[in-house]
Amino acid sequence: EADIYQTPRYLVIGTGKKITLECSQTMGHDKMYWYQQDPGMELHLIHYSYGVNSTEKGDLSSESTVSRIRTEHFPLTLESARPSHTSQYLCASKGDFTGELFFGEGSRLTVL
């Protein structure tokens, strides 16, 4: 069973607020990822990390930022949320030997 957790599951906030989506995994995986998924739509990679102090932009441009200070923790931050940021954000980590991605349950963000 995968051990990767995201909080909050649901968040409704006003425009201009700063938000941080938390993602933690207890599997010791070095590689972690953030995907953005609009309802009924495909997943788009927005950030990834290969380990502590490593962060890279993904294929879809995003105004969010990430940090990786500890192996188990990969938070995503929006400095000033806008309605266009309304989406579901999925965090994942990857096992080194199987290539399998383990996903959290997602954080559904609504910006009013």
Next chain:
Amino acid sequence: AQSVTQLDSQVPVFEEAPVELRCNYSSSVSVYLFWYVQYPNQGLQLLLKYLSGSTLVKGINGFEAEFNKSQTSFHLRKPSVHISDTAEYFCAIGTSYDKVIFGPGTSLSVIP
């Protein structure tokens, strides 16, 4: 560059009938192949994966898929579906255990 195509965006099927969800990919290098399932308001869960060896891969919940290198396909099948199989299904490829590229998804609706 790599890409994944899922030809059917929506597949309705009656309960206990067989189903096939199609997936084709494009890549200039060898790939690893995955099928993930996403139930409403949840993250993605691995159904099955092909890394090497036998081209017929069996997964959880009675699903199986066959890798066809000449046709660059990895179609997902189940001989008899249940109501609980209603979900979004994503085909994905990975080339170096780092990035994983997802298809647009197929929404499977099982009709009682």
